[in-house]
Amino acid sequence: MPTAKKPRPSIQDVARLAGVSLGTVSNVLNNPDRVRAETVLRVTKAIEQLGFVRNDAARQLKAGRSKTLGMVVLDIANPFFSVLARGAEDAAAQEGYSIILGNSSDDLRRESRYVSLFDEQRVGGIIISPVDAATETVATLRARGTNVVVVDRHIDAAIGCSISVDDFAGGRLAAEHLLSLGRKKLLFVGGPLDFQQVADRLAGATQAVKTFEGTATIEHFKTTALSVLAGREVGDKIAALPKSEWPDAIFAANDLLAVGLLQAFMFKSQVQVPGDIAVIGYDDIAFAEAAIVPLSSIRQPAALLGSTAVELLVEEIESASSHKHRQITYQPELVVRASTSN
Ligand code: RIB
Numbered sequence: 001m002p003t004a005k006k007p008r009p010s011i012q013d014v015a016r017l018a019g020v021s022l023g024t025v026s027n028v029l030n031n032p033d034r035v036r037a038e039t040v041l042r043v044t045k046a047i048e049q050l051g052f053v054r055n056d057a058a059r060q061l062k063a064g065r066s067k068t069l070g071m072v073v074l075d076i077a078n079p080f081f082s083v084l085a086r087g088a089e090d091a092a093a094q095e096g097y098s099i100i101l102g103n104s105s106d107d108l109r110r111e112s113r114y115v116s117l118f119d120e121q122r123v124g125g126i127i128i129s130p131v132d133a134a135t136e137t138v139a140t141l142r143a144r145g146t147n148v149v150v151v152d153r154h155i156d157a158a159i160g161c162s163i164s165v166d167d168f169a170g171g172r173l174a175a176e177h178l179l180s181l182g183r184k185k186l187l188f189v190g191g192p193l194d195f196q197q198v199a200d201r202l203a204g205a206t207q208a209v210k211t212f213e214g215t216a217t218i219e220h221f222k223t224t225a226l227s228v229l230a231g232r233e234v235g236d237k238i239a240a241l242p243k244s245e246w247p248d249a250i251f252a253a254n255d256l257l258a259v260g261l262l263q264a265f266m267f268k269s270q271v272q273v274p275g276d277i278a279v280i281g282y283d284d285i286a287f288a289e290a291a292i293v294p295l296s297s298i299r300q301p302a303a304l305l306g307s308t309a310v311e312l313l314v315e316e317i318e319s320a321s322s323h324k325h326r327q328i329t330y331q332p333e334l335v336v337r338a339s340t341s342n
Contacts, residue, residue, distance in 0.1 A: 008052075008053070009050035009051060009052045010052075011025050011026070011052070011054075013050055013052065014043065014046045014047055014050060014052050017046040017049065017050060018039075018042045018043045018045070018046035019042070020039060020042070020043060024039060024043065025043055028040050028043040028044070029054055066121075066122055066123050066124040067096055067097050067098065067124060068097065068098050068099070068100060068121070068123050068124060069088075069092055069097050069098070069099050069100070069123055069124055069125050069126070069127060069310070069313060070099075070100050070102070070114065070115075070117070070118025070121070070123040070125075070126040070127070071085060071088060071099050071100070071101050071102065071126070071127040071128070072101075072102045072103070072104050072111055072114045072115065072118075072126070072127075072128045072129070073085055073101070073102075073103055073104070073129045074103075074104055074105075074106055074129045074130075074131065074152070075103065075104075075105060075106060075226075076101070076103040077103075078226070078254070078256060078283075078285075079283075079285040079286060079287065080254070080255075080283040080285055080300065080302050081129065081302075083285070083302040083303050083306075084129070084151065084152070084302040084303065084305050084306040085099070085101055085306060086303060086306065087302065087303030087304060087305065087306030087307040088127060088151075088306030088307060088309055088310045089101075089306075090303075090307065091306065091307035091308075091310035091311060092310050092314075095310065095311075095314045097124065097310070097314065099127075099310075100118065100121075100123070102114035102117070102118075104131055106131055106225075107131065108131045108132060111128070111130065111131050111137075112137075115128065115137060115141065119141065119144065119146055123146075124147065124313075124317045125146065125147030125148060125149065125313040125314075125316065125317050126141065126146060126147070126148045126149075126313075127148075127149050127150075127151055127306075127309045127310065127313060128148060128149075128150055128151070129150070129151050129152040129153065130150060130153055132194070133153075133155070133196070134150050134153060134155055135155065135156070135159060138150060138155060138159050138160045139159055142159065142160065147313055147316045147317050147320075148160055148313075149161045149162070149163070149309045149312050149313045149316070150162040150163075150164075151163045151164070151305055151306065151309040152164055152165075152197065152305060153196060153197070154196075154327055154329065155327070157325045157326060157327055158325070159325075160325050161309075161312040161313075161316065161325050161326055161327070161328075162327050162328070163305050163308045163309050163312065163327075163328045163329075163330075164305070164327075164328075164329055164330075165300045165301070165305070165329065165330045165331070165332050166200075166329050166330070166331055166332065167196075167197050167200035167201050167204065167332070168200045168201075168203055168204040168207075169204060169331060169332060170200075170201055170204060170282060170298040170300075170332035171200060171201035171202060171203060171204025171205040171206075171207075171208070171251070171298075172204035172205065172207055172208045173204075173298055173332060173334045174201070174204075174205055174251045174280050174282065174298050174334070175204070175205035175206075175208035175209055175218065175251060176208045176212075177280060177296070177334055177336065177340060178249040178251060178278055178280060178340065179208065179209070179212050179214070179216055181249070181274075181278055181340060181342050182342070183216075183248045183249035183278055184214070184215055184216045184217065184248060185216075185217055185219075185246075185247045185248045185249070186205070186209060186216065186217065186218040186219070186247060186248075186249045186250070186251060187218070187219050187220075187221055187238075187247035187249070187250045187251070188201075188202050188205055188206075188218060188219070188220045188221070188250075188251050188253070189221045189223060189231065189234050189250055189251070189252045189253065189257055189261065190202070190221075190222075190223055190226060190252060190253020190254070190257060191222040191223045191224060191226075191253070192222070192223075192224060193222070195226075197253075198226070198253045201251075201253055201282060202220060202253075205218060205251050206218055219247070221234055221238075223253075223257065226253055226254045226256060226257055227256050227257070227260070228256045228257070228259050228260040228263070229260060230256075230257060230260060231252060231256065231257035231258060231259060231260020231261045231262075231263075231264070232260035232261070232263050232264045233260070233264075234257070234260070234261060234264070235260060235261040235262075235263065235264020235265050235268075235269075235271075236264045236268065236269075238250075238261075238264075238271070238277075239264060239265060239268065239269030239270070239271050240269075243276070246271070246276060246277060247277060248276070248277060248278065249277065249278040249279075249280075249340075250277055250278070250279045250280070251280050251282075252279065252280070252281045252282065253282060254281060254282045254283050255281035255282060255283045255284065255285045255287060255288045255295060255297055256281075256285075256287075257281065258279055258280070258281030258282075258288070258291075258295055258297070258339075259281070259287055259288075259291055259295065261279055262279060262291055262292055262293055262295065262339070263292070265277065265279075266292050266293065267292075273293045273339055274293075274338070274339055274340055274341060274342065278296075278339065278340040278342075279293075279295065279296070279339045279340065280295070280296040280297060280298070280339065280340050281295050281296070281297040281298070282297060282298045282300070282332075283297060283298070283299070283300050283302070284297040284298065284299035284300065284333075284335050285297075288335070288337070289337065291339070293337075293338050293339045294337035294338040294339060295337055295338075295339045296334075296335060296336050296337045296338075296339050296340040296341075297335050297337075298332045298333070298334060298335070299332060299333040299334075299335050300330075300332055301330050304330065305330065308328055312326070312328070
C-alpha cells in the first residue's frame with residue numbers, strides 16, 4: 001500500500017519550529033536584511049529541516065503581478081525555436097522574469113491547452129509562435145486582461161505586438177540566389193501553406209522567378225511537415241525520377257527539410273549537390289553549416305526574435321499606460337555555402 005503523502009510543510013510550521021512569528025518568517029524570505037542574523041539563521045535551519053518550499057505563485061498573485069512568463073513555440077525539436085526560446089529566456093532573466101516553455105507541435109489543441117494553463121496560472125504575459133493566424137487567441141486573451149506577444153508571425157497592431165521576419169523577402173532572396181547561379185528549373189519544397197511563413201517564402205520565390213530576365217520556372221512540392229523525415233521522403237522521390245525530370249535547384253521551406261533532402265541525395269542516390277541540384281534552406285540553424293554538404297540558407301535572427309518578444313511583453317506588463325502595440329519585422333540574410341556554390 002503506498003504510504004499517504006505527507007502534507008507540504010507550511011510557513012506556520014516554519015514559524016513554530018523556529019519559535020518566531022509568521023511575519024518574521026516572511027521577512028526572512030523577502031527582506032532578510034531587516035532581520036537579525038541570528039534569527040535569519042534560526043528560520044533558515046527550520047526551512048531546511050522541514051523542506052519548506054515557498055508558494056511563489058500565491059505571493060506573486062498577492063502582489064498583483066507574476067514575474068513568470070508563459071511561452072508556446074510551434075516545434076521545440078526544431079533548433080530555430082530552441083534558439084528563439086533561449087533568446088527569450090536570457091532576456092527574461094535580465095528583466096527578473098522566469099519563463100515556462102510549452103511546445104504545441106503545430107497542434108492547435110495543444111497550443112490552446114498551454115495558453116489556458118498559463119492563463120490559469122496568472123502568468124505576467126504569454127509569448128506565442130502560433131499555429132494559426134492567432135487573431136482569435138490574442139483577442140480572447142486580451143479580453144481577459146492577459147498580455148500577449150506573437151513571435152514568428154505578423155499580426156495587426158490593433159490587437160497586439162508581433163515580432164517576425166519578412167519571409168516574402170527571404171523567399172525572394174533564396175530564389176534570386178539560385179537564379180544567379182544559372183539554375184532555371186526551381187522547385188520549392190515545403191508545406192502546409194496554412195503556415196503563413198511557408199506561404200510567404202513561396203510567394204517571394206515565385207515573384208523572383210516571374211521578374212527574372214531570362215527563362216526560369218518554379219514548381220511546388222507540397223509537404224505535410226517541415227521535418228528532416230519529410231525532406232528525406234521528397235529527396236527519395238526526386239532521385240527516383242529520370243534525370244531529365246530533376247529540378248536543377250531546390251529551395252526548402254526550412255533547414256530541416258533541406259537536411260533531409262541532402263541525406264536522401266548523398267546517401268541513397270546518385271544526385272550530386274550542387275552539381276546536379278543546388279539546395280538552399282531557411283533559418284540557418286547550426287545543422288546547416290554542419291550538414292554533409294554545408295547548406296546555404298536564409299538566416300533568421302532567432303535569438304533576437306525571442307529577446308525582442310520579451311522586451312515588448314515586459315514593457316506592456318510594466319508600462320501598460322504608455323505601451324503602444326507595434327509590429328517589428330526583421331530582414332532575413334542570405335548565407336552562401338557549398339550546397340549552392342557552382
Ligand atoms: O515552423 C516552421 C518554420 O517556421 C521554422 O523552421 C521557422 O522557419 C519558422 O519561421
